[in-house]
Amino acid sequence: MNIIELKDLHKIYNETEVEVHAVNGVDLTFEKGEFAAIVGPSGSGKTTLLNMLGGLDTPTSGKITINNTDISHLSGSQLIDFRLWNIGFVFQAYNLIPVLTAKENVEFIMHLQGRKKNEREARTKELLTAVGLGDRLNSRPSKLSGGQQQRVAVARALASKPKFVLADEPTANLDSKSTENLLDIMERLNKEENITFIFATHDARVMKKARRVITVEDGKIVSDVRKNGDE
């Protein structure tokens, strides 16, 4: 069952004199439980595509349907709410709230959803234990390594029980060991809890783990390979 459908998606930037066609007629679908990577060289349009999927950017034309909702026409405030309840984000630079502890960072998003305190606390503990940080609940981001911060970010992304998680270059700032560890955690969560992960990356280690690799060049999809061999 498709949870995401992109139809004839275009994104044209004309901030400068030269018009840039960042995304050029993309048609794409994602099913629940996918572990997919959107790859391509710098400037290929993969991050733009990911941003539009996450409702952070709006397409110039085309349609984005997530769980039967066309998000291309939602207002700014509706989009924020949509993101809160449907999408988890993992950013390249972790982007945790610096004044909150690991536990509070994960709880924060559930607080925005208005979930009850005992539910928030139980899920936070469960998620941070799942990413191997059960003993660092009360540490502030500044006291955690890059790898640990990114694992907190993954826990935060999952806290809202999203339909899917978007991760933009999640391993770009991590060393090999931390990358390996983070990818193992995400793969496990994907397999055990059927959580959909979509990455934008040019990290070969992520591509290796992904079960579907979508290659983007000049705003167009040039290949869409599933690891079982289907294209």
Added chain:
Amino acid sequence: MNILIAWRNIGRNKKRSLITISSVILAVVLSVFTRSFQEGSYSKMIENAVGKFTGYVQVHQKEYWADKMLDNGIEVNDKLINDILSTKGVEGLNMRLESFSLAAFGNSTKGTLIMGIDPVKEESMLDLKSKLIKGEYINSDDQSILIGSKLSEYLKLSVGDTLVLLGQGHWGQSAVGAYPIKGIVKMPAPDIDRQIVFMPLKLSQEYFSFNNGITSIVVKFKDSDYTQTICDELNAKLDTTQHTAMTWQKMSPEMVQVIQSDRVGGILMIAILYMIIAFGIFGTVLMMTEERKKEFSVMIAIGMQKSKLVLITLYETVLMNALGIAIGIALALPLVIYFNINPIEMTGAEAESIEKLGVEPVLPTLISAKIFINQIIIILIITAVAAIYPAFAILKMKVLKSLRH
């Protein structure tokens, strides 16, 4: 959690928060202190010249205030007294007969203000017993008088001496009399102390040949805040073709003017101080907003509504300034209380100019919740204005652009 984030953000840049909080503390202490001294001196001025002398409201014969002649006095009648006493809020009244006469002792003469009073009723108003520095207080039936200490010094007389008075009585009759001095009072207003002669009302009526006559009725009531209301109600009740009630502001416009012009000067000074503080607070808010644009954009990206984020930044500014206000008040309050109990005594030319207004040359502070509340309101207004910038920045924020910041 929003308040928790706001609170922790204050501790994030400790130096900057400390500078902002300190500037608020300084503003509160300085403004409360200055305003308390200002209002304290006005209150002393009003208390000396009004509360303990003329009263807050007086009733006169209609023409009396424009032409203070005995011929414009009132012949006391029951209806007038009942009308005044039955007015809502009025607790009592004191009748006075006032006019000028020439006083002589030995070879010295001096123009004096003769005030015929009810010695019993005036105990709660003029409170002359406490001002008595020599001799005894007068009784209603006494044939003797009290005089101001400076007048006694000028005429070089003391208790037991006889003062000769010469003036004009009712309907042009001569007023002549010689009265033994029963006591000497020190009036707080030096100008009054130099010329006052108190005599029992009955004796003054005999002296001025004005039987049952008075010139003014001091209306007594509890709260001076209701001065205008009581005056209006009296005027509604009295036969205004004959009598009129006046507030102290109408009776002493020069004092009102002095207070008003001085108050404006003080407020202007404080306004400048607050403008400097406002720029400081705005600077902090501006830096805080610029530094955290990316953080704000992440919060919006993961699902926080912009309006909630605006609230967090507002909480931060409010918390920081509330802390400054609380410490500022805690520091200012003991100072204000101390100088209320131990007022600064003025000397030199400044003291003389104050004395000329009929006021004791001391500078006490006024302990008034209103002064403290006003400072809180001003700081909160500054905070609200300063919070407009981050609110605007957040509401207009392009999330994607700020994420790349």
